[in-house]
Amino acid sequence: MNILDKIVTDKRKEVDLRKSLIPVSQLEKSVLFDYPTVSLTDKLRHSETGIIAEHKRRSPSKSVINQDLNVQDVARGYEAAGVCGMSVLTDAKYFGGGLDDLLVARAAVDIPLLRKEFIIDEYQIFEARAHGADVILLIAAILDKKKIKRFSERAQSLGLEVLLEVHNEEELHYSIMPSLDLLGVNNRNLKTFAVSLETSKKLSALIPDDFVKISESGISRVEAIQQLQPYGYQGFLIGETFMRTQNPGKAAGEFIDRMVI
Numbered sequence: 001m002n003i004l005d006k007i008v009t010d011k012r013k014e015v016d017l018r019k020s021l022i023p024v025s026q027l028e029k030s031v032l033f034d035y036p037t038v039s040l041t042d043k044l045r046h047s048e049t050g051i052i053a054e055h056k057r058r059s060p061s062k063s064v065i066n067q068d069l070n071v072q073d074v075a076r077g078y079e080a081a082g083v084c085g086m087s088v089l090t091d092a093k094y095f096g097g098g099l100d101d102l103l104v105a106r107a108a109v110d111i112p113l114l115r116k117e118f119i120i121d122e123y124q125i126f127e128a129r130a131h132g133a134d135v136i137l138l139i140a141a142i143l144d145k146k147k148i149k150r151f152s153e154r155a156q157s158l159g160l161e162v163l164l165e166v167h168n169e170e171e172l173h174y175s176i177m178p179s180l181d182l183l184g185v186n187n188r189n190l191k192t193f194a195v196s197l198e199t200s201k202k203l204s205a206l207i208p209d210d211f212v213k214i215s216e217s218g219i220s221r222v223e224a225i226q227q228l229q230p231y232g233y234q235g236f237l238i239g240e241t242f243m244r245t246q247n248p249g250k251a252a253g254e255f256i257d258r259m260v261i
C-alpha cells in the first residue's frame with residue numbers, strides 16, 4: 001500500500017467516527033456556517049505575488065517541520081506579510097493538524113482560508129464550512145469523476161470555492177469541470193514524494209484559462225516562481241519553506257519583498 005492509500009484508509013474510519021459523533025444538522029447550526037466567505041480566486045487574480053502560505057506541523061515526507069508555533073501567530077504573520085490566502089492542514093495523524101487549527105486561524109484573520117484535507121466524503125465539506133474555511137481542496141488522485149462533481153457542486157452550493165489538485169495528465173482529463181474554481185498542480189507526487197517543478201510546466205498548457213492556476217509544493221525560491229509565471233500560474237502554495245523558520249510570517253514577508261523588487 002502506498003502512503004496515499006494508507007491515508008485514505010485511515011481517513012475513511014476517522015470520517016465515519018466523526019459523522020457518528022456530530023451530525024451534519026449540528027454542523028449547519030454552527031455560527032460560522034452562514035458567515036460570508038472570501039474569494040481566493042479574486043485575491044489571486046488581482047495579486048502580483050499570489051502566495052498562499054501553509055500551516056503544516058509535519059508531513060509523511062519530511063516528518064517534523066515545526067511543532068512549536070501557535071496557529072494564531074502564524075496566521076497573523078502570514079496576513080501581515082500580504083499573502084493571498086492561508087492553507088491549514090487539518091489532518092491529525094499524518095500532518096499534526098486539526099479542525100481546531102482552522103477555527104483559530106479563522107478567528108485571527110480575514111484572508112481566505114483553505115481547508116487542506118483528504119476529502120473523501122461530503123461530510124468533510126460541511127465540516128470545512130462550519131470551521132471557517134473559504135476554499136476546499138479536492139485531490140483528483142483519490143476521487144473519481146462522479147465524486148469530484150458531487151463534492152464540488154456541494155461546496156459551491158455552500159458558498160465555498162474549490163481547488164482541484166492534479167498531478168498528471170490523466171487526472172486532468174477526467175477531472176476538469178465547470179464546478180471548479182482553481183486548478184492546482186502538485187509538484188510532489190503524493191505516492192512517491194518525488195518533487196519536480198517540471199510537473200507544473202508540463203501540465204499548464206492543458207488547463208483551460210477560465211481556471212486560476214496554482215503551482216503547489218517544493219517552492220523554496222523566488223526564482224522558481226519567476227520560472228512558473230510565464231506558464232500562466234497566478235498562485236503558489238508554499239508550506240515548508242516558511243514553516244521551517246521560527247517566524248513563518250516574517251519568512252513569507254521577506255519572500256514577498258524579494259518578489260516585488
Ligand SMILES: O=P(O)(O)OC[C@@H](O)[C@@H](O)c1c[nH]c2ccccc12
Nearest residue numbers: 186216217218219237238239240241
Ligand atoms: O511544503 P511544501 O513543499 O511547500 O508544500 C505545500 C503544499 O503544497 C503541500 O503541503 C500539499 C500539496 N497538496 C497536498 C495534499 C495533501 C497534503 C499536503 C499537500
